Amino acid sequence: MNTAPTGRHRLPVLAAVAVVGLVALAGCGVDIPDSGRAASEDGSAQPTVESASQPTTIPAAQAGHQWAPIKTAAITSGVQTYTQGGQCTANFVFVDDAGNVYLGQAAHCASTGKEDETNGCKAGSRPLATTVTFHRGGSPAGGGDVIGRGQLAYSSWLTMQRGGEKDANTCAYNDLALVKVDAKYVPQVNPSVPFWGGPVDVNTSGTKSGDQVFSYGNSSLRAGLAALSPQSGASHGDDPSLGGWSHTLTSPTPGIPGDSGSAYLDSDGRALGTLSTLGLSFPVINNVGDLDRELTYARAHSGIPGLKLVLGTESFDPARLDNCLRSSPPIPPPSPPGFGPQASGTTPTACTAGR
Numbered sequence: 001m002n003t004a005p006t007g008r009h010r011l012p013v014l015a016a017v018a019v020v021g022l023v024a025l026a027g028c029g030v031d032i033p034d035s036g037r038a039a040s041e042d043g044s045a046q047p048t049v050e051s052a053s054q055p056t057t058i059p060a061a062q063a064g065h066q067w068a069p070i071k072t073a074a075i076t077s078g079v080q081t082y083t084q085g086g087q088c089t090a091n092f093v094f095v096d097d098a099g100n101v102y103l104g105q106a107a108h109c110a111s112t113g114k115e116d117e118t119n120g121c122k123a124g125s126r127p128l129a130t131t132v133t134f135h136r137g138g139s140p141a142g143g144g145d146v147i148g149r150g151q152l153a154y155s156s157w158l159t160m161q162r163g164g165e166k167d168a169n170t171c172a173y174n175d176l177a178l179v180k181v182d183a184k185y186v187p188q189v190n191p192s193v194p195f196w197g198g199p200v201d202v203n204t205s206g207t208k209s210g211d212q213v214f215s216y217g218n219s220s221l222r223a224g225l226a227a228l229s230p231q232s233g234a235s236h237g238d239d240p241s242l243g244g245w246s247h248t249l250t251s252p253t254p255g256i257p258g259d260s261g262s263a264y265l266d267s268d269g270r271a272l273g274t275l276s277t278l279g280l281s282f283p284v285i286n287n288v289g290d291l292d293r294e295l296t297y298a299r300a301h302s303g304i305p306g307l308k309l310v311l312g313t314e315s316f317d318p319a320r321l322d323n324c325l326r327s328s329p330p331i332p333p334p335s336p337p338g339f340g341p342q343a344s345g346t347t348p349t350a351c352t353a354g355r
Helices: 013-022 156-163 168-173 183-188 291-301 320-327
Strands: 029-031 080-083 086-089 093-095 101-105 131-136 145-155 177-181 212-216 230-235 246-250 263-265 271-279 285-290 308-310
Touching (some): 101 145, 156 291, 168 246
Antiparallel strands (some): 263 271, 271 285
């Protein structure tokens, strides 16, 4: 079973609230009021071709940076990102040969088009060099605290449009952007996925039906309740007709608007993909773009020499959520004004509230 993209752009606040209460609309980004927004001129990069023999990952200790300890790091996989007011969630950390550090997010987080414009080869996007800010505590009331800044350095959408990409699956599911972290904020970065740890490698083989997957969403619609951020679910198996570009899955705690772009790990802790869309169904179906293909495309066409995924400093632990649920008392979820009851989800516990 697979679901084509059904709308994944940043939604107005009222529409996003309807998604949470009714599980009826599709999309993964949320428009939230923000301050200090800025956009600059298009800084399109020239394509470059990376050798297939060059590694696509690098251990954190070999990446040329002194990473912040995970317990004190302000900027990690899973941090909230705001692009011209649209809130998404960062996926993985990347570096290049020049020592620059990047946070991944979904390309559609910079969308300027309508909700039903899901074809990255045609949809409108803000230009490269657009300012992206990293936030803590974003909620339906506002953007919370700005904890870092960067600039849009790569967009699969802009790159496909510039190169005249014609493959339908690539246009539909290649949904990765890279935000270059301003140098002053790099010492605050840690490449680990919160709660779960990893990534330990890149998944290059896809998923089979029933395979377990893990994620960490950070939608502002959760009103800052970190207990709802760790997510686990199961793959529906890969549809051969999609050429490996997308993975379909369901979860007791599905990705919601604002989780857009967040990282997904497979059962071994390898980077599987990035959250791209929600499907119109119950339970909610999430579509995850394949990171191996997205990163390969970026390495070939981004103009960023030596682009690599940084592996986590923390060990991957797939049993952590189960252990927490068995050992911690439940804590009640918040009820922001205008929110309906959670349509589905695991009872949050105190053990997940720390990150």
